[in-house]
Amino acid sequence: MVEDEYGQAGYVEREIRRHTGRHTGGHTVPEIDDVAEEVPVALVYNGISHAVMMATPLDLEAFAIGFSLTEGIVDSVAEIRDIEIEPGCDGIEVRIEIGQRAFMALRAHRRTLAGRTGCGVCGTESLALLDLEPTPVGVPARRIEPTPAMLRRATDALQARQVLMAATGGVHAAAWCDAQGDVVAVFEDVGRHNALDKLIGHLTRTRTTFGDGFVLLSSRASYELVRKTARMRIQMLATISAPTSLAIRIAAQAGLRLLSFCRKDGFVEYTAPAENEGFVLRSEPLAVPG
Known part of the structure; x- marks a missing residue:
């Protein structure tokens, strides 16, 4: 059982009945299941x-x-x-x-x-209250250049360090990775935004330099996650799943590098530094209902 400094475990035990064997008549087994706390x-x-x-x-x-x-x-x-x-x-x-x-x-x-x-x-x-004007990331002192091998190393390490996910199957994770794709810290929560906030809080407490690494999320990329990452002037956000159109737009405006579908066989780059020749990003204005 994983506990934090306040003795919280992050999950609770519940009695369940597991039903199996749909094609063979089936049977029911009473068990104890670990369920993520919310x-x-x-x-x-x-x-x-x-x-x-x-x-x-x-x-x-x-x-x-x-x-x-x-x-x-x-x-x-x-x-x-x-x-x-x-x-x-x-x-x-x-x-x-x-x-x-x-x-x-x-x-x-x-x-x-x-x-x-x-x-x-x-x-x-x-x-007007949605805060759709992101904080510019700025030019990092050291540009991180992603490769399939780096992202594969990071995603493999993230999966291995998702302790609460392994116990419950029901939480997201946010990881801080160095420029080589080595995972430095992982935080989990039922909410992907919460996991990212926990990671940012930890990195701030440990005086981590945000320009020296990138964030990897086990979720999709929504605009809130991009905005939070850009506010901390982190140069790159990588996600396991897909981005939304607004997340891409906000990342482009902030100058944040956005990678999604980070899997064992590669990744998809949705925004990149402006000096990358040949990269074209179409960003449509947000339609305001009349």
Whole structure:
């Protein structure tokens, strides 16, 4: 059983009945199954509840740091003064104390959200809140050049280090890989966004230089994952599954290299550095409903 510093295991045992042998009459076997935990995690900043995320209750301090950074609540980890984790009957409260500048900016942002009248994401006002202007990654000091062998090494190592996935079959993973494709750190969660935030939080705590590696995700590439990665000025994001069209657009705008379908036989490159001759990316403007 894998536990974090707070004694959380990340999964629970449940009694099940396994039914097999559909073509031979079938039989039923009682067993104990390991099921990934999913609990409400409330993120509370300076006493004000900001968000409730459904997450696996592992590595919550790293999660709080990563979420605060990738969502732009703080500009640096130095603005996080304290983190307290308080388990409850119905979930977990993560209390985060941040500096006055960051807190005032957060309060102003919350007032902006409260003043909007758009319904869901069907109107112009709501679309304006989606934060579709990514942080430019910039030119890294050392450009990582992906190869099939590098990505194969990384994906093989990621699969071997997905301990919670092996136990439950129901979580995503985010890995930090060096320029050679060696996996340095892996974090897992029922939510792919949460796994990435936990990874970012850990890398920040260990003072890892973001320009020296890339992120590998066991999931598809959605625009939120691209935006979070770009905000940390990480030069490359690789995913096991497919990207969305908006993820490709955001990656191109940010100058982030996006690789997907990273498998044993190769990968697909959707965005690349501008100096790569011959690479053409069509990026259509986002259509706003009239």
